[in-house]
Amino acid sequence: MKTHTIALIPGDGIGRDMTAAAWSVLQKAAGKHGFGLKGTEFPWSCAFYKETGAMMPANGIEILRGFDAILLGAVGWPAEVPDSVSLHGLLLPIRKSFVQYANIRPHRLLPGVEGPLKATQFDILCIRENTEGEYSGAGGRIHQGSSDEVAVETSIFTRKGVERILRFAFEQARSRRGKLASVTKSNAQKYSMVFWDDVTRELSAEYPDVEVTSYHIDAMAARMVMAPESLDVVVASNLFGDILTDLGAAIQGGLGFAASANINPERNAPSMFEPVHGSAPDIAHLGIANPIATVWSGAMMLDHLGEKEAAAAIMKAIEATTASGIGTVPGKDRTDAITSALLAAI
């Protein structure tokens, strides 16, 4: 029996309950489809930081490297540990170290879920660059606290970085409905974003079967709300992808339904799967968080590991669950109840 090794990082807040719920669903699907999942749990989190002074051990990345994939709950507990420490000490280094340059987030309404839009028919796949750009961390502050203070933050885009994410997006568009929207702000940012547009134009010649359109981020944000059905694959930089995928989460009914995969397409390091939502300190101990986003992320993990049938079975179970009205309204059903329904539907 083939067995996949999974690093489990529950993290903070609701992350713990979410990974536990997802893990039980994944195990049941694995059992049914004849493969094994061997999980190893790592307690890396803000609590871990408060004990040890670091979000993960110095060799954390090396430890994770040995796994087939990583399933992460949520990271952050701002009241205790600043985000600059927690996120830059765990989440962001994993994305960068394992060159998980493609952050994929599907946005569509699950059956039975009420979104905030009148529109209900859309199926968008957002692909976000995940390793460079506006999240490069380059910059500084001078004359801090004085009236002459200046802060700068530099976005760095490389040909390699831009080309590989666009290629990935073109391939995804090819495997779906053949439409790609590339999102920049080249009318205002004339170096980074004009560069991105140039590379998009160059690559489009190699994908004559894909219809590619460039949009400005402002226009795309409006389009996701006004005409989401017009979109297929959307590709954007780290920051723009971050914004558009939270908007995508909103139109699909909220963060409780937003799954994501941080993919290393070359498969020379593990990929990481995590819900888009955070640790939600306000509801952390109430047992009412919705595990669907993490379970969906787990399905994306199985798909990535080649277990297509099990992944599809989990998606079917999610849809059967929400179609029956369970887990569709934030706070209505308890985490356990939703998990039981998912397990029963597998």
Place this chain on the structure above:
Amino acid sequence: MKTHTIALIPGDGIGRDMTAAAWSVLQKAAGKHGFGLKGTEFPWSCAFYKETGAMMPANGIEILRGFDAILLGAVGWPAEVPDSVSLHGLLLPIRKSFVQYANIRPHRLLPGVEGPLKATQFDILCIRENTEGEYSGAGGRIHQGSSDEVAVETSIFTRKGVERILRFAFEQARSRRGKLASVTKSNAQKYSMVFWDDVTRELSAEYPDVEVTSYHIDAMAARMVMAPESLDVVVASNLFGDILTDLGAAIQGGLGFAASANINPERNAPSMFEPVHGSAPDIAHLGIANPIATVWSGAMMLDHLGEKEAAAAIMKAIEATTASGIGTVPGKDRTDAITSALLAAI
């Protein structure tokens, strides 16, 4: 009789029809309320560029400086003149030269207008920093076209720039419902955005009557769609404000209804009023563009010039027009028909 001098820049595409429509409505309101409006039209546009090699004359800014305010239609005709030329040669220099640091955009549903959201009760005032930040234009590209190409784009935030826009926003919040949302991405951009958050925190002590909350841009984009009624005044950087105001335009039914003011609060240079929409080349000669955004911008201009009653009368006329079903659906009514209805309602 008091007379205000207005520089009219119709610009490109639908901009010409929009300023003409707005101007007739403004004139009628002025007549009724006992003041004069003296307009001087400037043909600065992409067509002007193709004739003269510049979007405006070398002394364009000096010419405009003598006016009480500027009413602008739309700038840009990408098929003929790259945005990098048209916008950076006219729109953006005016905003910066006249230190129009506060870009104000109101987002609410006009009566009779169907938005894309199920929610209908919201009244948001977005305030966007308009002179620095992500639009600083600092950066470069090296090894262009090669596989080693790198592009950088640097956001520059100054204490003066951040403090003045935040003060302006706190004041606006104070004059409305007392709630201010400040939008950053300080969990990923640790120089510029942490700086903005720091200044927000410092200033909040001076405005104990204003309830200020910091949000990340991704969460705010989601909130505008999921809970727009929870927002009052929203303040953000140049780029984030740009994105949020297009989203604001979307939830209020589209760009046909999105007005804006580029304000110099110190009044040592003219402010500029313009719709959020662009020149819309695709419908430029069809006579079907909706002038309401430009008329609303004109009302904001009169308000800024101290003509509060006339401004209120125009807003009433806009509301009466849309309430009667005219100008509520894109493309249904012709520009003339909407303008006539507005004039009749003044």
